[in-house]
Amino acid sequence: MKLGFVGLGTMGRPMAGRLLRAGHAVSVWARRPEAAAPLVEAGAALRASPAEVARHADIVFTIVTYGSDVEAVVFGEHGLAEGFAPGSILVDMSTVAPGLARGLAARLAGRGVHMLDAPVSGGGIGAEAGTLAIMAGGEAAVLERVRPLFAVLGQTLVHVGGNGAGQVAKACNQMVMVAAIEAAAEAMRLAAAAGVDPEKVRRVLAGGSAGSRVLEVFGARMTQRDFAAGVEARLHHKDFGILLAEAHALGLPLPLAAVVGQQLNALMAQGWGGCDTASLLRVLERAGPT
Amino acid sequence: MKLGFVGLGTMGRPMAGRLLRAGHAVSVWARRPEAAAPLVEAGAALRASPAEVARHADIVFTIVTYGSDVEAVVFGEHGLAEGFAPGSILVDMSTVAPGLARGLAARLAGRGVHMLDAPVSGGGIGAEAGTLAIMAGGEAAVLERVRPLFAVLGQTLVHVGGNGAGQVAKACNQMVMVAAIEAAAEAMRLAAAAGVDPEKVRRVLAGGSAGSRVLEVFGARMTQRDFAAGVEARLHHKDFGILLAEAHALGLPLPLAAVVGQQLNALMAQGWGGCDTASLLRVLERAGPT
Numbered sequence: 139m140k141l142g143f144v145g146l147g148t149m150g151r152p153m154a155g156r157l158l159r160a161g162h163a164v165s166v167w168a169r170r171p172e173a174a175a176p177l178v179e180a181g182a183a184l185r186a187s188p189a190e191v192a193r194h195a196d197i198v199f200t201i202v203t204y205g206s207d208v209e210a211v212v213f214g215e216h217g218l219a220e221g222f223a224p225g226s227i228l229v230d231m232s233t234v235a236p237g238l239a240r241g242l243a244a245r246l247a248g249r250g251v252h253m254l255d256a257p258v259s260g261g262g263i264g265a266e267a268g269t270l271a272i273m274a275g276g277e278a279a280v281l282e283r284v285r286p287l288f289a290v291l292g293q294t295l296v297h298v299g300g301n302g303a304g305q306v307a308k309a310c311n312q313m314v315m316v317a318a319i320e321a322a323a324e325a326m327r328l329a330a331a332a333g334v335d336p337e338k339v340r341r342v343l344a345g346g347s348a349g350s351r352v353l354e355v356f357g358a359r360m361t362q363r364d365f366a367a368g369v370e371a372r373l374h375h376k377d378f379g380i381l382l383a384e385a386h387a388l389g390l391p392l393p394l395a396a397v398v399g400q401q402l403n404a405l406m407a408q409g410w411g412g413c414d415t416a417s418l419l420r421v422l423e424r425a426g427p428t
Numbered sequence: 429m430k431l432g433f434v435g436l437g438t439m440g441r442p443m444a445g446r447l448l449r450a451g452h453a454v455s456v457w458a459r460r461p462e463a464a465a466p467l468v469e470a471g472a473a474l475r476a477s478p479a480e481v482a483r484h485a486d487i488v489f490t491i492v493t494y495g496s497d498v499e500a501v502v503f504g505e506h507g508l509a510e511g512f513a514p515g516s517i518l519v520d521m522s523t524v525a526p527g528l529a530r531g532l533a534a535r536l537a538g539r540g541v542h543m544l545d546a547p548v549s550g551g552g553i554g555a556e557a558g559t560l561a562i563m564a565g566g567e568a569a570v571l572e573r574v575r576p577l578f579a580v581l582g583q584t585l586v587h588v589g590g591n592g593a594g595q596v597a598k599a600c601n602q603m604v605m606v607a608a609i610e611a612a613a614e615a616m617r618l619a620a621a622a623g624v625d626p627e628k629v630r631r632v633l634a635g636g637s638a639g640s641r642v643l644e645v646f647g648a649r650m651t652q653r654d655f656a657a658g659v660e661a662r663l664h665h666k667d668f669g670i671l672l673a674e675a676h677a678l679g680l681p682l683p684l685a686a687v688v689g690q691q692l693n694a695l696m697a698q699g700w701g702g703c704d705t706a707s708l709l710r711v712l713e714r715a716g717p718t
Contacts (some may be wrong), residue, residue, distance in 0.1 A: 259636025346549025
């Protein structure tokens with residue numbers, strides 16, 4: 139299968155690498171060509187623009203940071219849309235607003251191009267290992283064509299619904315995950331303030347009903363005071379903008395999400411947006427008396 | 429080993445049963461003698477008062493609901509304290525305030541009686557299966573004497589610190605767990621309001637970085653609309669009283685815990701205290717427009 143891949147960051151680079159190693163021809167484009175170098179060495183074809191990628195591919199994957207990035211890559215000058223033949227598929231794995239995903243799908247449908255919104259959870263480690271959870275929105279028949287490729291990238295694939303549904307699921311995912319990080323931070327802070335070893339508390343919590351992947355990964359970063367970014371907190375902050383805008387548009391009260399959003403704002407205000415989201419612990423420490 | 433057990437509810441009855449089946453002589457007392465009947469049939473000795481239980485035991489376990497219950501069982505008329513010989517051990521597995529645990533331990537120490545605070549996580553299922561997580565506070569030498577019995581009851585045992593430290597860990601546990609239930613409720617609510625199947629969202633979240641035991645157990649109760657109590661929400665509400673009082677005493681800002689406490693208050697105000705804490709979803713539905 140002739141594939142394209144645009145967006146070669148922490149997530150995209152290992153994902154494109156897995157597709158290459160699975161034996162597919164992969165065309166890539168990167169704003170900074172050096173980001174593509176390891177993939178080109180491994181056999182990927184570097185193209186001069188997203189449009190050129192689309193001309194050489196039946197299915198193109200995109201995974202970039204902002205909604206405006208997706209729009210530019212797809213509909214900007216020399217964008218994918220210029221190169222797509224009718225019947226092509228765009229699989230956007232970025233995390234963007236559900237409404238934007240629906241809008242892009244509608245515009246592409248007008249040109250005979252199919253789209254799936256298929257954001258993922260599992261981080262850089264999951265991208266390397268091919269163990270991502272993939273939340274797909276779009277038509278079932280389109281998803282079936284992409285399914286073998288998703289199997290290279292992820293362990294869990296759920297067809298959540300029509301276009302935009304994948305992004306709704308991703309908003310839910312980020313809410314549950316970052317709320318769990320904030321809860322872990324409050325627990326670690328309470329333990330320390332009460333004179334108890336946070337790492338012992340973390341260990342016993344992990345073995346009971348409070349156990350979670352967040353407690354294992356982010357809780358451990360907190361007790362080891364390792365705030366170097368696994369995932370940069372600014373990305374979770376961005377995702378909460380999407381989530382809270384969605385709740386606002388629906389007129390939906392989400393009190394927990396609102397508080398977590400404020401704590402992420404406080405984290406950004408402290409200048410920790412480039413650090414790990416475990417830094418939510420440091421927000422509490424700055425706010426506290428001890 | 430001669431053991432005693434007081435508090436034969438959802439948690440205590442299966443726990444006492446496991447100790448009996450492990451070959452120990454177990455004396456029991458229950459406010460309502462019928463609660464003890466299945467254990468007496470299995471070989472436990474029913475005593476006339478907590479004091480009588482203490483007279484026939486080297487180590488006594490208690491697991492009751494409120495701090496006032498623990499005080500009454502230990503220091504009330506015909507309480508355990510009247511029957512304890514010096515060198516006995518009280519293992520209180522109730523969930524009470526850390527300060528109360530420290531106070532009880534100090535009063536018992538004056539009589540030569542040792543105490544551990546050892547609250548648990550894992551619910552009735554964990555109590556039946558012997559897979560509880562046990563958070564122990566108290567002296568290491570005392571814990572070593574009880575360790576073989578803890579092994580009958582639980583899978584995870586962490587000696588968190590001195591007396592009261594087990595209760596601090598339990599407060600942290602309840603905060604993380606109920607915050608995760610509220611986060612799951614907000615995610616399920618957002619999915620439904622956005623026109624997406626909540627069960628599909630729950631399934632894909634469980635496979636990624638947001639995965640947790642809460643999402644598996646309470647999330648499934650939400651999507652199945654099964655609000656019959658696994659754990660009665662009024663118990664979590666009680667535990668949040670302990671947690672927030674502890675934060676207040678320490679002058680510690682815990683914004684997420686504060687919001688979850690308010691949602692539990694709303695749940696109680698709706699009359700769902702006897703239902704499962706998955707009812708936090710129903711609180712959001714009552715508050716919402718759709």
